[in-house]
Amino acid sequence: MSLAYLKTVSLFSFIALVLSASACNDYLEVPPRESVADNQTITDQKSASTALSGVYSALASGGYYGTSFQSIGYLGGGDVQWTGTQSQVQEFVTHNVRADNATIGTVWSAIYVTINRANHILARVPAVVDPLLTETLKNQYLGEAYFLRALAYFDLARIFGGVPLITQPTLTATDNQGIARATQAETYAQVLRDLDVAEPLLPNPATVTTNDRYRAxxxxxxxxxxxxxxxxxxxxxxxxxxxxxxxxxxxxxxxxxxxxxxxxxxxxxxxxxxxLFYNGTTEVNNHRGQWQPTANGGTRQWAPNTALVSLLTTAPNNTANGRTTLIASTTSTTWYGNLYYRSPGSDPSYIxxxxxxxxxxxxxxxxxxxxxxxxxxxxxxxxxxxxxxxxxxxxxxxxxxxxxxxxxxxxxxxxxxxxxxxxxxxxxLFPDPVKANAPLPSSRLVLPIPISQLQVDAALTQNEGY
Structure with missing residues (x-):
C-alpha cells in the first residue's frame, strides 16, 4: 500500500469504521505509521471498553498471534516444514528471509496496529469523565493497555532487533514518519518501562478472587x-x-x-x-486450517518434519499421554500438528x-x-x-x-x-543460506525491516546483512 494512497484516507471514512457494528475488529484497523485517527472516539466507559477490546482483537489477529507472527517462531526453528509452494514462506525455513517477504510486512503492520490502539487508550482514557468509569476501572484499562503495548514491543524487538518507539497515537498521515529505530536494548527498556507502569495499575492478586486467563x-x-x-x-x-x-x-x-x-x-x-480466546464465528483462529490435513478440513500448509516426529515418537518421548499427543498422522508418513484442531477455529492461542x-x-x-x-x-x-x-x-x-x-x-x-x-x-545449528559450508551469520538472528516500510520512511535503516 503506497503512502500516497494512505494519505487519501479521510477522517469521515475512519469515523464510519469506528462506529460500525464490527468496531471491535476494525477499531483503528489501518497501518499505524501512516494512519488517521479521530480524537473523540473514547468518550465514556463503554467506548473505552470497546477500544480496549480492539487492542485484544489486534493481538489475536491473523497477522499477529492468529497466524503470521507465530509462524516465524515455528518455521525458523528447524522442526516444522512448509508443505506449500510459496517461496516466501520457505525463506523462514532456510533462514534466507528477504526484505520484500509478505509475512514480515504483515507482522510488522499487525503489531504496530496493536501498539497504535493501545496508544489511543493511554492518551484518551485518563481524561474521560464518566461515573461508570471508576478510578479502579480506569486504572485497569490503562494497565492492560500498557501491558499489551509492552508485549507488542517485546515481540517486535525479538523479530527485528531495534524498532521505532511510538508512544503517542497516530493522528495524521505523517505523524510517525522520521522516527529513527531504537536499538534492541532500548526497545527492551521501553518494554520494561511499560510493565513497570502497568504492574501497580492492575488489581493486586491478593485482592482478586478469580484468575482471568484471557486478559492482562x-x-x-x-x-x-x-x-x-x-x-x-x-x-x-x-x-x-x-x-x-x-x-x-x-x-x-x-x-x-x-x-x-x-x-x-x-x-x-x-x-x-x-x-487468547476465539469463538470460532466472529473471532476465528486460523491455525487449525494451517496444521490440520485435508481429511480434517485443513490444508496442512506446515507440518512437523521428520526430525520432530522422530523425537516425539521414539522412546522415551512416546510415553502414554505424553507430548506425542501434539502430533497425529493420516498415514505412516503424513504427520500433522494437532495442537489446533477445533472446528471452525476456536482454539486458543497460548501466550x-x-x-x-x-x-x-x-x-x-x-x-x-x-x-x-x-x-x-x-x-x-x-x-x-x-x-x-x-x-x-x-x-x-x-x-x-x-x-x-x-x-x-x-x-x-x-x-x-x-x-x-x-x-x-x-x-x-543452521548453515549460511548464501555462503556454502559456513554457519548462519549472527546478522541473521534478526529479520529484515520490511521493504514497504523503508520505501515510505527515509529515517528507517535496514538490518545488517540484508
Missing amino acids: TRKTVWALKARLYLYQQKWALAEEYATRLISDNANYQLVAPFNAWFANNARGTRESVFE FRIAELYLIRAEARAKQGKLAEALTDLNAVRTRAGLAGSAATTPAAVLLAIEEERRLEFALEPHRWFDLARTGRATA
Missing part, C-alpha cells in the same frame, strides 16, 4: 517480566519473577496428563497464564503457560550455578510429560537439556526460533 493482569506482567529478563540475561530477576507464578499453586499448575491443557476442547486451565515459567526459572538457575534447583524445575516439566528425570550433571549439559526440553514442550508454539536466536545457538 498483574500476573501476566510478572510472566512477561520473567521472559524479558531471560532474554536480557538478568538471571536473578528472571528467577524471581518466574517464582512469583510458580509459587501460586492455587492458580497455576502443570496439569496432567500432558495434553490436559488443550485436548477435549479444554481452555483456561490452570496451566494457562495468558491465552504464557506455567510450563514456560518453570523452564525460565530452570535456565536462570542453571546460569547462576544452582544446578540442583535447575534440575528440580526441569524434571517437574519432564515428569508431567511422562518422562524420567534428566541425567544431566554438568552446567553445559543441564543448559542443553533445558534447551531440548523447551524444544519439545513448545514444539508447536512460537518459541524454538526465538530461543535459538537469543542464545546465539542458531549460528551453530
Whole structure:
C-alpha cells in the first residue's frame, strides 16, 4: 500500500469504521505509521471498553498471534516444514528471509496496529469523565493497555532487533514518519518501562478472587517480566519473577496428563497464564486450517518434519499421554500438528503457560550455578510429560537439556526460533543460506525491516546483512 494512497484516507471514512457494528475488529484497523485517527472516539466507559477490546482483537489477529507472527517462531526453528509452494514462506525455513517477504510486512503492520490502539487508550482514557468509569476501572484499562503495548514491543524487538518507539497515537498521515529505530536494548527498556507502569495499575492478586486467563493482569506482567529478563540475561530477576507464578499453586499448575491443557476442547486451565480466546464465528483462529490435513478440513500448509516426529515418537518421548499427543498422522508418513484442531477455529492461542515459567526459572538457575534447583524445575516439566528425570550433571549439559526440553514442550508454539536466536545457538545449528559450508551469520538472528516500510520512511535503516 503506497503512502500516497494512505494519505487519501479521510477522517469521515475512519469515523464510519469506528462506529460500525464490527468496531471491535476494525477499531483503528489501518497501518499505524501512516494512519488517521479521530480524537473523540473514547468518550465514556463503554467506548473505552470497546477500544480496549480492539487492542485484544489486534493481538489475536491473523497477522499477529492468529497466524503470521507465530509462524516465524515455528518455521525458523528447524522442526516444522512448509508443505506449500510459496517461496516466501520457505525463506523462514532456510533462514534466507528477504526484505520484500509478505509475512514480515504483515507482522510488522499487525503489531504496530496493536501498539497504535493501545496508544489511543493511554492518551484518551485518563481524561474521560464518566461515573461508570471508576478510578479502579480506569486504572485497569490503562494497565492492560500498557501491558499489551509492552508485549507488542517485546515481540517486535525479538523479530527485528531495534524498532521505532511510538508512544503517542497516530493522528495524521505523517505523524510517525522520521522516527529513527531504537536499538534492541532500548526497545527492551521501553518494554520494561511499560510493565513497570502497568504492574501497580492492575488489581493486586491478593485482592482478586478469580484468575482471568484471557486478559492482562498483574500476573501476566510478572510472566512477561520473567521472559524479558531471560532474554536480557538478568538471571536473578528472571528467577524471581518466574517464582512469583510458580509459587501460586492455587492458580497455576502443570496439569496432567500432558495434553490436559488443550485436548477435549479444554481452555483456561490452570496451566494457562495468558491465552487468547476465539469463538470460532466472529473471532476465528486460523491455525487449525494451517496444521490440520485435508481429511480434517485443513490444508496442512506446515507440518512437523521428520526430525520432530522422530523425537516425539521414539522412546522415551512416546510415553502414554505424553507430548506425542501434539502430533497425529493420516498415514505412516503424513504427520500433522494437532495442537489446533477445533472446528471452525476456536482454539486458543497460548501466550504464557506455567510450563514456560518453570523452564525460565530452570535456565536462570542453571546460569547462576544452582544446578540442583535447575534440575528440580526441569524434571517437574519432564515428569508431567511422562518422562524420567534428566541425567544431566554438568552446567553445559543441564543448559542443553533445558534447551531440548523447551524444544519439545513448545514444539508447536512460537518459541524454538526465538530461543535459538537469543542464545546465539542458531549460528551453530543452521548453515549460511548464501555462503556454502559456513554457519548462519549472527546478522541473521534478526529479520529484515520490511521493504514497504523503508520505501515510505527515509529515517528507517535496514538490518545488517540484508
